[in-house]
Amino acid sequence: MLVALVMVLVVAGSLAFHFLSPWRATPIASNWGFIDDTVALTFWITTAGFVAVVLFMAYCLYRFRHQPGRRAAYEPENQKLEAWLAIVTTIGVVLLLAPGLLVWGQYITAPEGAMEVEAVGVQWNWSFRLPGADKKLGASDVRLVDGANPLGVSPSDPRGRDDLIVADGELHLPLGKPVKMLLRSLDVLHDFYVPQIRAKMDLVPGLVSYLWFTPTKIGQYEILCAAYCGVGHPQMRGTLIVDEEADYARWLSAQQTFEQSRKSDKGGEKSASNE
Amino acid sequence: MTDLTGRTEDAAPPAEVPEMELFHAHSFLTKYVFCQDAKVIAIQYAGTAIAIGLVALVLSWVIRIQLAFPGAVALIDAKVYYQAVTMHGMIMVVYMLTAIFLGGFGNYLIPLMVGARDMVFPFVNMLSYWVYLLATLVLAASYFAPGGPSGAGWTLYPPQSILTGTPGYDYGIVMMLASLILFIVGFTMGGLNYVVTVLQARTRGMTLMRMPLTVWGIFAAAVMALLAFPGLFVACVMLLLDRTLGTSFFMPAIVEFGEHKAYVGGSPILFQHLFWFFGHPEVYIVALPAFGIVSDLISVHARKNIFGYRMMVWAIIAIGVLSMVVWGHHMYVSGMDPLFGFFFAVTTLAIAVPTALKVYNWVITLWRADISFTTPMLFALGFLVTFVNGGLTGLYLGNVIVDVPLSATLFVVAHFHMVMGIAPVLVIFGAIYHWYPKITGRMMDETLGKVHFWITFLGAYAIFFPMHYLGVLGVPRRFYELGETAFVPDSAHLLNVSITVLALVVGFAQAIFFYNLFTSLKRGKPAGGNPWRAASLEWQTPETPPGHGNWGDEPPIVYRWAYAYSVPGAPEDYIPQNEPPIRGELSS
């Protein structure tokens, strides 16, 4: 009796918690509304399963609890019933899987002409590199990293000279333009994670991974690292600011190119050695 | 009733099992310490696993206190926190759950349930325990090494795990890897025993399809473990070489805090493949024995045969096979070729079907049953609720695109604690309450057992169910402190505090269990040979607790399956497996 009642209360409490609690996904700020839709679909299907199974169980617990003189029925199996259950479950799984795979297909296919932006992770901060006037990022290699070239951009690649280097962890992006983030790590695994964007991908040293999204809402968002990367992991923060086109252009023009940063750095070194 | 298709004319008897020579202990040392009796080894395994599990429980409090009251305890800095996270995870998954299900319940129950006198290689079995103990000690000793234990997270992902930004990068990680290698060697010795005993030492009449599902679950888990642990073994050896000899199996060229390292060209993703090749089957290595045990608990205490026994066996086999090809769902956002996502999402969701069928069969077993709410039954029911809950959230994380926003958040933490933390632990408790009378000859106290159950079940559910919502909110896991994070509202912090308070309460409430466990040894009600009136073979031993060799002079002969409950026309509501048939008993 009591057991059955508690099981019903567990279901009721879980549902009440879901609908009454204030904790929801952060308001979305990218084109990945589809991801939220698949999450919602999964919620409805799995909730139906959970409620059905536990309530059925609670009913059995109440109805077939031990009472004097009761004897259980003897039924080794019922293949027809089992086959039906298998079919229904399979349908549920296909309902979950099919839209999921479709959206995944979009997720891994960046649109043609998306702006390429590179995010680079090191323990424990974010840097970014944007293409210059030629709209192309230059080659890079971790072995070229030094004090004057923190991202290891190849000085011999002409495409890289006008690349803009953003070392303060603050990335601006224009509203409504698809962006393909190229992800590169110089030391350990990191993960580019902005909750409002929904997209997420690891940065793996030794290779370049990617994700893409279109910012749809002006605002300032936190960039976190979502792959454990050592004691400073929680402190690895950056800022993503989605701007109107004009604001974005203003910010962009204030950034140093790779060539400028090297010159100024060399100048600094020279003056230091002169002193 | 279903078809009785057995064509008796061309049926051959299962081979008779030759009597085996047993090692007879003469001194205290060989009887209780270096013992070759599987039942003693089982107790040793379970005792060690529970002891190290308690260490991991304390570590979980360290984690929770830091998360709810950051900075309140000065002793817990980032280093201590990450070491606690790592050791808690590794101990619970490998050294506690795997060891107690296979080494503990496997050793105790397999020989008794299949009617064998002992495991087939008793000496190797004993060795297995001592190597396991050594592995546990090496792991525990890393707390006393300079720099402390590894704080690399239980997944030990390189490059981070062997670089200076991670606590314990110098000695801790080496001891961790050495301990894992030892564990795997020790486990392989035990695993050979469990598998070969089921294959070879079943008593006359004990066909595969008459074995209790507990044996099926442990057997399938042991086979999977034997095939999956090599993945971890290879990963550990290669990582150890990267750490000690400077090879570059997993280490690409990197710049560590401005300093170029000598590594070049290695692939961190290769490690992840090897690790999860072990890591995902590992989930089922823990789950399958729990599935098996829970089937038996439900059947005995509901006085009804497990519904759809054949489907249950097939589902175990299907889950075992499928679980070897789903490891990539831990790596959807790892930077591996994203096309793999399609394959692994399909295999992962496919595994939901046999798993769901098992759940249906458990609850259908309750239909028209005769349910007694004993402590073991309560724990089995608690398992059903937590497992269904945790299994369903697995459908979020297995479906590749739904995983993207939720991966690496507390949703994942909540999911796996519900499905492979709480659910199997509830089964472990249920199994201990259930078989304690056989092991000791005395009953555990039912009232204390029920109090223990309600606190543990409701408490644990209230810990982990709300935690999912922190994950939905986007709170990342493995954060020592959240700090200033605008997208997390202050109210979420209340939730963190309540989770921590409950975790402490539930943790301390386990004292009730240990009190019950130890006082019942002396003061428990004498149980008799078969207090639950169960049909399976382990309850039919001539002595309770069973003596060395289990069966006295003659091993039992088995005449029916392990689930002959409430058979129409039978005088009792159960018929032991070894009771000779009464003519016409099954003729309906």
Place this chain on the structure above:
Amino acid sequence: MSVMGLLFVVIASIAATWLWRQGVLQAPWLQEGEVAAYSGRAVAPPPAAKVGLGVFLAVAACVFSLMTAAYFMRQSSPDWRTPPMPGVLLLNTLTLIASSVTIQMAHFAAMQGARERLEAWLVASAALSLLFVMGQLWAWRELIAAGVYAAGNPANAFFYLLTGAHGLHLIGGLVAMAGAIGKVRDQQRTPESLASSVELCAIYWHFLLFVWLLLFLMLTGRADALGAICRRILS
């Protein structure tokens, strides 16, 4: 990983056949009586030790397959060089083949109950195996003297890893073989019990020879075609 896949297909098909013959699809569990139906033939089951060895070989095969899979995956990176190949390895391979042949002769002798011959073949096989292990160590020494270190290149690292893993398995086998030789010396042992323990050694030796030949082919680059296929499937 296709190496792993292949291994699993083999293991799974063995398991499936066995389960089917044990009646996993039928419902004999509902029948009563000491004898339940199953469609296997009534043959004496193999001894437990042999089954145990079979299971262990599956585990060892798993370890080597995973290392091979890792080898092929790692091979695709640009810093890969051809693994070193000291000349003595060819000689070692011949020694191991000879050791496998002699142990097979020992097994034949054991089945015929010819104790003296059995002991001689067994000792010869042990000596040859020991020679193989020493040859492998010699190869390592030569490489180290030539400055070919494990840290130098992943191919070197794999060379040491694979030969080391194989050598350790062989050394473990030698311990078992020493036990078998001890049993042969013990006059109280029946020829049957000797034959079964010599048979176990022989199976293990053939397995290790098989593994070594595959590794040898792989390290000398003759399995590159296979590797290329694997990489194509993976990428």
